[in-house]
Amino acid sequence: MDVQEQIREYIASQPEPKRSEMHELHQRILKVSPGGKLWFEIGKNAENKATSNPNIGYGFYTIKYADGKTRDFFQVGLSANKAGISVYILGLEDKKYLAETYGEKIGKASVTGYCIKFKTLKDINIDVLLSAIGYGLGVRKK
Numbered sequence: 301m302d303v304q305e306q307i308r309e310y311i312a313s314q315p316e317p318k319r320s321e322m323h324e325l326h327q328r329i330l331k332v333s334p335g336g337k338l339w340f341e342i343g344k345n346a347e348n349k350a351t352s353n354p355n356i357g358y359g360f361y362t363i364k365y366a367d368g369k370t371r372d373f374f375q376v377g378l379s380a381n382k383a384g385i386s387v388y389i390l391g392l393e394d395k396k397y398l399a400e401t402y403g404e405k406i407g408k409a410s411v412t413g414y415c416i417k418f419k420t421l422k423d424i425n426i427d428v429l430l431s432a433i434g435y436g437l438g439v440r441k442k
Contacts, residue, residue, distance in 0.1 A: 398411050
């Protein structure tokens with residue numbers, strides 16, 4: 301199954317209204333980054349144990365670990381969680397940037413160093429979220 305099919309199945313597996321909201325966000329993120337690399341991370345390790353919620357990934361950067369190893373990964377992740385939806389913006393060097401730049405403007409959402417979590421799209425300013433996503437897709441970890 302290719303990445304596009306995995307993404308379609310993942311979104312379709314969500315209950316409403318989360319399914320419609322994930323679909324809308326996915327379409328909007330694709331417009332922010334037309335032609336960008338798509339990923340689907342199932343959220344399980346080599347032993348098939350859950351390590352995270354599944355993620356739809358957008359963009360590309362290389363993670364450099366302290367031991368010198370590297371790993372190719374996505375810049376922005378979209379994931380369903382029990383309470384709503386999470387958007388992960390990875391590779392940011394300044395862990396205060398998201399909260400300081402978007403936290404007060406985004407609406408009813410939790411904003412950490414790399415994650416924006418909200419219950420429903422109605423609770424947030426989607427244009428502010430898309431601005432944060434666009435920033436994340438434009439940033440490369442050095």
